[in-house]
Amino acid sequence: MEQELVSVVPVDKFKKSSVTYQEATNWFDKGEQQSKGASFVGLSNWVDSSLQDYHPVLSCGSFASRGRRETMEDTHFLKPNFCNENFIHFFGIFDGHRGGAAAEFSAKALPGFLHHPATISNSPGDALIESFIKTDVAFRKELDSHRITRKNTQKDWHPGCTAMASLIVGNRLFVANAGDCRTVLCRAGNAFPLTKDHTASDPEERERVVNAGGEVEWRVDTWRVGRAALQVTRSIGDDDLKPAVTAEPEVTETNLTEEDEFLVMASDGLWDCVKNDDVVSIVRDTVKEPTMCSKRLATEAAERGSNDNITVIVVFLRPVSTAERVY
Secondary structure: OOOOOOOOOOOOOOOOOOOHHHHOOOHHHHHHHHOOOOOOOOHHHHHHOOOOOOOOOOEEEEEEEOOOOOOOOEEEEEEOOHHHOOOEEEEEEEEEEOOOHHHHHHHHHHHHHHOOOOOOOOOHHHHHHHHHHHHHHHHHHHHHHHHHHHOOOOOOOOOEEEEEEEEEEOOEEEEEEEOOOEEEEEEOOEEEEOOOOOEOOOHHHHHHHHHOOOOEEEEOOEEEEOOOOEOEOEOEEOHHHOOOOEOOOEEEEEEOOOOEEEEEEEOHHHHOOOOHHHHHHHHHOOOOOHHHHHHHHHHHHHHOOOOOOEEEEEEEOOOOOHHHHOO
16 A cells, blocks of 8 residues: 555656646646635634534544556645634545546645635635535636647547545534545444435436436446446536536535544545445544554555545544554
8 A cells, every 4th residue: 555644645656647648737736826816814704603612623634545546546635724724624535537637636726716715705615615616617727728738639538536625614514525535424433424425326416417418328337427437427627528517516514513533534445345334433443543544444445345546534523642542
């Protein structure tokens, strides 16, 4: 297993993509440039409306591996004390497909758009939705420009990524999801999923895609969308499948309490092989160090047969004693 402890996982360095024109572009930089012009003004309003008698005390860590894949197309970010606010924390995971460009771009662009002056006037939940949509629009615009300037002849390159972000504001937790990454909350020792997997296997998602003009067919082993045969029905990018494959996330809001122990956020490389209840049990049985817990979950998924990239973020929501951190 290959460990990456930085907040954003770089493009895999062991195997180059077969799409040669993708390699020359730093999509992390493109995402950061597109979301510039942000302001810290206004975030304190979110905090003032969310500070109740209880607020969580956080520690967080992550682990990412390309697993058995030749390339790494997952990215993620950890932003505790977001915009220098003590009670605002922001975390995200992006699972790329058809290349890593969308995931790389989004990992930088989405946090920037969230604290853009035009976004922070909204409620936290609405701000997350707007940030996802702005990231999608900006990426597809950048992709069009990239194709023109590079005079690419490969017009069938339509990278995309699923996206999930968790925003903690005081004692409120907002989780936005577009795709099949997942967030699970451990409350009083039990697993509570805070996201819904957006795949073509879900009848409601199939209906939504068809009503938006998309095509869904049973191919090989499951329902898939369009000529690209995507299993997911929501994503950033995938411009050949818009608007049916929307970037608009579903957002849940949860009031955190003293019963809440930790969050686990992960790409589908974990969830395809390890059940929600098992994930909670593994973390509770591991030394309470978030990076170590993240690594153990990723290792468990690989041992159970995961063939995908695996990215895991663990966020503890209450203080961890020294004894619990001892190996």
